[in-house]
Amino acid sequence: MSQLEENLPKQLEVTLAIAENNKQDDSSTAAGEQNSNPNQPADFETAIDTAGFGLFNILLLLVAIPAAMGTVYETSTMSYILPSAECDLHLSLLDKGVLNAITYAGMISSAVFWGYLADTKGRRKLLIYGYLADTICVLGGALSQNVVQLMVFKYLGGFTMSGPFAVLMTYLTELHGRKYRQRVIMSVGIMFSMATLSLPGLAMGILPQPWDIDIWGLSVHSWQIFVAITALPSILSFVLFPFFPESPKFLMSRGRNAEALEAFRFIYALNTRQPRSAFPIKELASEVAAKSTPPTDSNLKLPEQQQQQQQQQKESDVEQAAGKAKSSLRSGLVQLRPLFVKPYLGLSLWVYLLNFCVLLGQNTMRLWLPQLFASINEYQKMMTQTADSETSICNIIEYSVNRTQRQVAASLLDDPDHECTVNVSPSSYTNNLIVAAAGLVAYMLAGFLVNLVGFKRIMSMALFIAGSCAIGMYWSSSAATTVALASIFVTMGSISATSVISASLSMFPTALRTMIVSLSMMVGRMGSLLGNIFFPALMSLGCVPPFLMISFFMYFACLLASFLPMKNKAVLK
Numbered sequence: 001m002s003q004l005e006e007n008l009p010k011q012l013e014v015t016l017a018i019a020e021n022n023k024q025d026d027s028s029t030a031a032g033e034q035n036s037n038p039n040q041p042a043d044f045e046t047a048i049d050t051a052g053f054g055l056f057n058i059l060l061l062l063v064a065i066p067a068a069m070g071t072v073y074e075t076s077t078m079s080y081i082l083p084s085a086e087c088d089l090h091l092s093l094l095d096k097g098v099l100n101a102i103t104y105a106g107m108i109s110s111a112v113f114w115g116y117l118a119d120t121k122g123r124r125k126l127l128i129y130g131y132l133a134d135t136i137c138v139l140g141g142a143l144s145q146n147v148v149q150l151m152v153f154k155y156l157g158g159f160t161m162s163g164p165f166a167v168l169m170t171y172l173t174e175l176h177g178r179k180y181r182q183r184v185i186m187s188v189g190i191m192f193s194m195a196t197l198s199l200p201g202l203a204m205g206i207l208p209q210p211w212d213i214d215i216w217g218l219s220v221h222s223w224q225i226f227v228a229i230t231a232l233p234s235i236l237s238f239v240l241f242p243f244f245p246e247s248p249k250f251l252m253s254r255g256r257n258a259e260a261l262e263a264f265r266f267i268y269a270l271n272t273r274q275p276r277s278a279f280p281i282k283e284l285a286s287e288v289a290a291k292s293t294p295p296t297d298s299n300l301k302l303p304e305q306q307q308q309q310q311q312q313q314k315e316s317d318v319e320q321a322a323g324k325a326k327s328s329l330r331s332g333l334v335q336l337r338p339l340f341v342k343p344y345l346g347l348s349l350w351v352y353l354l355n356f357c358v359l360l361g362q363n364t365m366r367l368w369l370p371q372l373f374a375s376i377n378e379y380q381k382m383m384t385q386t387a388d389s390e391t392s393i394c395n396i397i398e399y400s401v402n403r404t405q406r407q408v409a410a411s412l413l414d415d416p417d418h419e420c421t422v423n424v425s426p427s428s429y430t431n432n433l434i435v436a437a438a439g440l441v442a443y444m445l446a447g448f449l450v451n452l453v454g455f456k457r458i459m460s461m462a463l464f465i466a467g468s469c470a471i472g473m474y475w476s477s478s479a480a481t482t483v484a485l486a487s488i489f490v491t492m493g494s495i496s497a498t499s500v501i502s503a504s505l506s507m508f509p510t511a512l513r514t515m516i517v518s519l520s521m522m523v524g525r526m527g528s529l530l531g532n533i534f535f536p537a538l539m540s541l542g543c544v545p546p547f548l549m550i551s552f553f554m555y556f557a558c559l560l561a562s563f564l565p566m567k568n569k570a571v572l573k
């Protein structure tokens with residue numbers, strides 16, 4: 001789906017979260033039954049189920065809406081401002097490609113960093129400071145006066161936003177009981193879809209405006225105001241998340257059971273309208289191994305001995321923290337090793353290559369559609385005097401390349417006779433709404449179709465259809481045909497991307513699932529980055545090369561999917 005844009009990284013993690021939660025649900029059912037007695041220490045699943053579902057969870061989901069919007073806006077904003085900002089920033093085709101791609105470069109470079117912080121510093125704190133940092137990056141991009149500044153802030157924005165989404169998904173799943181967990185995950189997917197649908201609506205209302213404002217020596221135009229407004233979801237997330245507790249699951253995993261119990265009481269009080277003291281569970285089971293220390297009689301120690309003991313304890317704590325960091329790194333390398341040796345080496349490389357091809361085609365086409373649609377709209381207006389003029393994609397490509405070159409030259413010359421002009425109207429973004437709506441429908445149908453037809457079959461069919469639509473654009477002779485082909489392409493690409501991760505989860509054992517999805521996401525983002533850089537370079541060579549590139553990778557992905565070593569398991573209803 002168009003929203004899966006972004007939703008590629010997102011769909012990957014949503015699918016993984018569902019699989020991991022299923023595993024946790026099954027393994028914790030028996031333990032929950034054993035800990036149902038309030039006089040006994042309760043495990044996490046029993047405690048979160050006892051806290052219930054109510055006002056707290058509803059408020060949490062409401063706060064998750066702007067959080068989800070912020071992640072979508074971070075990866076998709078640039079594709080909408082390119083037609084409006086080309087004069088102000090003197091954008092060449094390559095500049096446009098780099099702006100579309102550089103967010104993914106930031107995401108790739110921060111993947112390991114965020115994973116480590118999420119497991120050591122907590123969920124809530126990272127959400128608060130993560131969205132604050134993203135707000136600063138977005139506003140910095142909005143005030144950028146040249147393309148280099150904008151690229152720097154977009155890279156930093158991608159670096160920052162790579163973490164909060166994964167942390168958000170973890171935070172939401174850890175604050176809901178087993179009964180509601182999967183529904184919550186799927187509702188977040190709908191939030192992503194709606195956020196993608198809202199972006200062209202914002203573009204229609206803001207980008208066509210001829211705003212030109214000077215603030216403290218800085219020139220601010222409509223595209224900069226549009227970028228600044230997309231910071232609002234991150235600002236809201238930063239303001240609202242401090243009102244919510246830390247994940248009790250994280251607290252219990254760190255041995256902070258007293259704080260976790262207070263979090264459960266807070267949730268229970270909001271959901272049941274009863275005082276916190278009414279929470280029936282009085283003690284939580286320990287999730288960390290207790291440290292055995294020899295009994296000491298502090299009364300027999302002199303003050304100097306007590307101070308020395310305290311100093312030694314502090315030094316011991318520092319050594320333990322360093323040891324935990326080394327242990328985390330060592331355990332991460334141990335977890336990686338099975339993916340680089342037999343029998344999983346060939347299969348993991350197969351999955352990486354498949355995800356690389358799918359995301360290269362999907363995100364390249366999706367992020368360049370606003371530019372192509374704006375060029376189509378402008379070309380149609382220019383050719384209205386010709387009764388039988390055809391809006392073929394080849395004419396559009398040639399017109400867009402030549403126009404971009406003229407615009408760059410005009411903006412650099414500063415000659416009144418060769419002025420760089422922006423021709424953007426609300427209708428320039430109507431087609432983007434159609435594609436986003438098609439993607440929303442596809443997201444809702446994807447789960448049903450995958451279960452009915454099977455991962456392998458639907459993946460192969462979707463990739464073949466997407467590849468055919470990409471090369472079919474070469475023969476597109478009207479705007480309506482181009483929009484239809486683009487909508488089908490984005491829809492099929494989104495479904496196939498979801499299927500890739502779902503299939504990956506079924507081919508690897510539980511212990512390797514988190515790592516295989518994380519690495520697949522990283523390699524897929526590399527494909528998105530390279531595709532958005534190569535696409536404009538191929539546009540300058542002619543009409544066929546850019547669409548041939550996308551079609552080739554989708555067909556190649558179809559071939560890879562067809563020979564995946566897995567069996568389709570269709571659900572008969």
